[in-house]
Amino acid sequence: MSLGKNLFQARKQNGFSQEDIAEKLGISRQTVSKWETDESLPDIQQAKNLALLYHLSLDELVEFDADIKEIEQVIENTSEEVQQKIDWSKLWGKKYPVLLSYPKEVRVQEYAKQLRALLERLKKEYGYGETDALLVLKDILAHVWKQEEL
Numbered sequence: 001m002s003l004g005k006n007l008f009q010a011r012k013q014n015g016f017s018q019e020d021i022a023e024k025l026g027i028s029r030q031t032v033s034k035w036e037t038d039e040s041l042p043d044i045q046q047a048k049n050l051a052l053l054y055h056l057s058l059d060e061l062v063e064f065d066a067d068i069k070e071i072e073q074v075i076e077n078t079s080e081e082v083q084q085k086i087d088w089s090k091l092w093g094k095k096y097p098v099l100l101s102y103p104k105e106v107r108v109q110e111y112a113k114q115l116r117a118l119l120e121r122l123k124k125e126y127g128y129g130e131t132d133a134l135l136v137l138k139d140i141l142a143h144v145w146k147q148e149e150l
Helices: 002-014 018-025 030-034 043-051 059-060 066-077 080-085 090-095 096-103 107-125 131-145
Strands: none
Touching: 002 030, 002 059, 018 030, 043 059, 059 131, 090 096, 107 131
16 A cells, blocks of 8 residues: 555544645645645655544554554454454454364364363463463464464
8 A cells, every 4th residue: 555545544434534635734735635645745844743633643544444443443442352252263253264163173172172281381381371272372363373483
């Protein structure tokens, strides 16, 4: 995605008009429009000011993805109580059908026993609670899957 599209999406997500931004930065609306259509670029100070207005770091502004931002906000605003009510396997199973079919195909109890042992080991060796041990194990698995060094 281009910087212009990032600027446009960040502005819209924050509920500002081009006129609002122009007024706050002491520039013309046309300048904001040119930034958003990639006809020109904001200087570094204006980019920093935009990031502040949009509650983003400069890096986040450059790599802005409205969908990711929305998902992050939903997660942050969802209470633990509500999260416990969600059947995540069923929900993700709509996108990844294997999550719905594997229990009939995989010897789940064998894997569960090994995973439980790893969870218990993390809890014992590092003093993690159940949730923290699960998150650490999940993160390690994600790195292994991506073939990344830890």
